[in-house]
Amino acid sequence: MSRRRTTNLSFRPDETERALLVCVDWRRDGWHPRDSLAELAQLAATVGIEVVGMVVQRLPHPDPRHYVGPGKLSELVQLRDQLKFSLLLADDELTPSQLRHLEEALRVKVLDRTALILDIFAQRAQTREGRLQVELAQLEYRLPRLTRMWTHLSRQAVGGVGLRGPGETQLEIDRRRARERIAWIRRQLEDVRRHRERYRRRRREERLPVVSLVGYTNAGKSTLLNALTGSSVLAEDKLFATLDPTTRRLALPDGQVALLTDTVGFIHKLPTTLVAAFRATLEEILDAHLILHVVDVTHPKAAEQAATVRRVLRELGADRYPTLTVLNKIDRLAPEVDPEIVARELDLPSNAVLVSALTGQGLPQLRQRIADTLRQVARPVPVRLLIPYRERAILSMIEERGTIEERRYQAEGLYVAARVPTSLLPRLDPFVVTAVDEI
Numbered sequence: 001m002s003r004r005r006t007t008n009l010s011f012r013p014d015e016t017e018r019a020l021l022v023c024v025d026w027r028r029d030g031w032h033p034r035d036s037l038a039e040l041a042q043l044a045a046t047v048g049i050e051v052v053g054m055v056v057q058r059l060p061h062p063d064p065r066h067y068v069g070p071g072k073l074s075e076l077v078q079l080r081d082q083l084k085f086s087l088l089l090a091d092d093e094l095t096p097s098q099l100r101h102l103e104e105a106l107r108v109k110v111l112d113r114t115a116l117i118l119d120i121f122a123q124r125a126q127t128r129e130g131r132l133q134v135e136l137a138q139l140e141y142r143l144p145r146l147t148r149m150w151t152h153l154s155r156q157a158v159g160g161v162g163l164r165g166p167g168e169t170q171l172e173i174d175r176r177r178a179r180e181r182i183a184w185i186r187r188q189l190e191d192v193r194r195h196r197e198r199y200r201r202r203r204r205e206e207r208l209p210v211v212s213l214v215g216y217t218n219a220g221k222s223t224l225l226n227a228l229t230g231s232s233v234l235a236e237d238k239l240f241a242t243l244d245p246t247t248r249r250l251a252l253p254d255g256q257v258a259l260l261t262d263t264v265g266f267i268h269k270l271p272t273t274l275v276a277a278f279r280a281t282l283e284e285i286l287d288a289h290l291i292l293h294v295v296d297v298t299h300p301k302a303a304e305q306a307a308t309v310r311r312v313l314r315e316l317g318a319d320r321y322p323t324l325t326v327l328n329k330i331d332r333l334a335p336e337v338d339p340e341i342v343a344r345e346l347d348l349p350s351n352a353v354l355v356s357a358l359t360g361q362g363l364p365q366l367r368q369r370i371a372d373t374l375r376q377v378a379r380p381v382p383v384r385l386l387i388p389y390r391e392r393a394i395l396s397m398i399e400e401r402g403t404i405e406e407r408r409y410q411a412e413g414l415y416v417a418a419r420v421p422t423s424l425l426p427r428l429d430p431f432v433v434t435a436v437d438e439i
Contacts, residue, residue: 016048016049016050017048017049017050017086017087017109018049018050018052018083018084018085018086018087019044019049019050019051019052019085019086019087019088019089020051020052020053020054020055020076020079020080020083020085020087020088020089021037021040021041021044021051021053021054021055021089021091022054022055022056022057022067022068022076022088022089022090022091023036023037023040023054023055023056023057023090023091023092024056024057024058024059024061024062024063024067024068024091024092025056025057025058025059026058026059026060026061026062029304030303030304030307031268031301031304033056033091034054034056035300035301035304036091036268036269037054037056037091039267039268040089040091040113040116041054043113043116043117043120044089044116046120047116047119047120047123049087049089052083052084052085053079053083053085055068055072055075055076055079057069057072062092062098063098064095064097064098065097065098065101066098066101066102066105067090067092067094067098067102073105076088076105076106077105077106080106080107080108085108086108086109087108087109087110087111088102088106088108088109088110088111089111089112089113089116090102090110090111090112090113091112091113091269092112092113092269093112093113093114093269093271094110094112096144096145099112099145113269113271114141114269114271114273115141117267117270117271117274118134118137118138118141118271118273118274121134121137121274122134122135122138129189129192132185132188132189132192133189133274133277133278134277135181135185136182136185136186136189136273136277137271137273137274137276137277137278138273139178139181139182139185140182140273140276140277141271141273142178143175143178143179143182146171146174146175146178189277193279193283196283196284197393200284200287201396201400207401208257208258208259209256209258209259209289209290209374209378209423210258210259210261210287210288210289210290211250211258211259211260211261211288211289211290211291211292211370211374212261212263212284212285212287212288212290212291212292213225213260213261213262213263213292213294214263214266214285214291214292214293214294214309214313215265215266215293215294215295215296215309216265216266216267216295216296216299216305216306216308216309217265217266217267218265218296219265219294219295219296219299219305219328220294220296220328220329220357220358221262221263221265221294222246222262223328223357223358224292224294224326224328224355224357225246225248225260225262226357227357227358227360227363228250228260228363228366228367229248229249229250229260231246231248245261245262245263245264245284246261246262247259247260247261247262247284248260250367250370252367252370252371252374253364253367253368253371254371254375256371256374258289258370258374261284261288263282263284263285264278264282266308266309266312267308268304268305268308270308270312275312275315275316282316285313285316285318285321286316286317286318286427288318288321288423289322289374289377289378289421289423290321290322290323290324290370290373290374290377290423291313291318291321291322291323291324292323292324292326292370293306293309293310293323293324293325293326294326294328295309295325295326295327295328295348295352296328296329297327297328297329297330297333297339297342297343297346297354298329298330298332298333302346302348303346303347303348306325306346306348317426318426320425320426320429321423321426322373322376322377322422322423324352324353324369324370324373325348325349325351325352325353326352326353326355326366327339327342327343327348327352327353327354327355328355328356328357329356329357329358330354330355330356330361330362331356331358331359331361339354340354353365353366353369376422377421377422377423378421378422378423379421379422380402380403380419380420380421380422381419381420381421381422381425382417382418382419383416383417383418383419383420383425383428383432384415384416384417384432384433384434385398385415385416385417385418385428385431385432385433386410386412386413386414386415386416386431386433387413387414387415387416387431388412388413388431389413389414391413391431394427394428394431395414395416397424397427398416398418398420398424398428401420401421401424402418402419402420402421402424403418403419403420404416404417404418405417405418405419406418415433
């Protein structure tokens with residue numbers, strides 16, 4: 001029996017497809033639906049899709065059956081005949097039921113924002129780790145949608161002696177194999193996570209401060225990494241040009257050396273499956289002494305993009321880390337435009353550093369600000385902690401980056417009095433006790 005593979009899940013148009021973009025205006029996240037659709041159009045162009053139109057409908061919430069309301073659905077049917085589109089792209093993640101009913105009503109292929117982003121990630125991933133992370137996200141996204149992806153699933157698996165009868169449907173087999181593949185990938189990524197932790201432990205033993213670059217996709221993080229370190233990491237003017245983390249040594253004005261790490265860029269409505277799959281990669285941020293939040297100051301949605309990055313950092317537990325905002329691409333501003341005024345208008349931090357990673361403007365000042373901030377966050381402060389015995393990694397981190405002055409074994413965990421760098425406080429906050437009698 002012929003069977004489609006469950007591991008090759010990327011969307012690849014054999015020829016240019018004409019797509020209509022549709023968005024239900026129901027979120028209250030600061031993004032105008034037209035701006036969100038413009039970004040979706042940019043995502044579509046990344047994989048060679050031609051956008052022929054955009055449709056917005058304001059609703060309290062998406063229709064549970066067709067995503068859009070009945071009247072708008074009839075309008076989409078008419079637009080299909082007028083615009084001759086063969087693909088409908090929805091700006092939200094659709095449920096399996098919504099996908100199925102939309103395809104039945106429109107008789108065209110239907111994809112949502114999540115599927116499109118996953119496909120771009122699949123194209124961009126270069127390392128084995130990156131490919132595993134993307135495949136895991138794709139499988140977990142596709143698993144509940146197998147009923148609409150496979151057209152032959154009503155067939156029964158062929159049984160042998162002792163196995164005749166109803167047996168398993170092809171759908172059940174495909175689901176089981178997908179789950180087995182997911183379990184295998186998770187084991188592989190757990191090995192990667194352990195390897196990364198060993199690498200980070202060696203890095204901490206060297207006592208080199210770590211600076212993590214974060215930002216919206218295409219904000220210029222890789223270009224900034226190259227400009228600051230003299231490296232040649234791939235940097236292109238496209239969404240998600242690089243996915244895999246890159247670390248380079250950064251020389252600072254006071255003779256100090258730091259490690260500068262670039263991570264995957266964020267985006268509006270970043271799929272939760274991707275955040276989960278890239279957890280091992282994003283954990284690099286949690287090991288940072290300082291976060292550089294890179295913002296494309298010339299982008300019309302710079303404020304919303306910055307808010308999106310802060311929201312993802314909050315989800316990762318890194319929102320309280322020492323952070324320095326870097327306003328990039330000031331070379332693209334008109335001569336009469338004052339970048340500091342632009343920063344205030346965008347409600348960005350007043351102490352942000354203005355740079356152009358492309359021309360080098362502002363980079364000496366940025367290096368000095370990094371050096372000054374690292375000196376500040378390296379200052380030791382006293383803490384008293386109650387650490388559960390299962391949190392061995394936290395104790396190891398204190399031993400590597402601070403000084404333990406007292407330890408006492410309690411039934412609830414290990415009481416520790418220590419002096420640690422200021423930069424470590426966000427990681428230790430859940431374990432802080434204000435008085436010894438609390439334990």
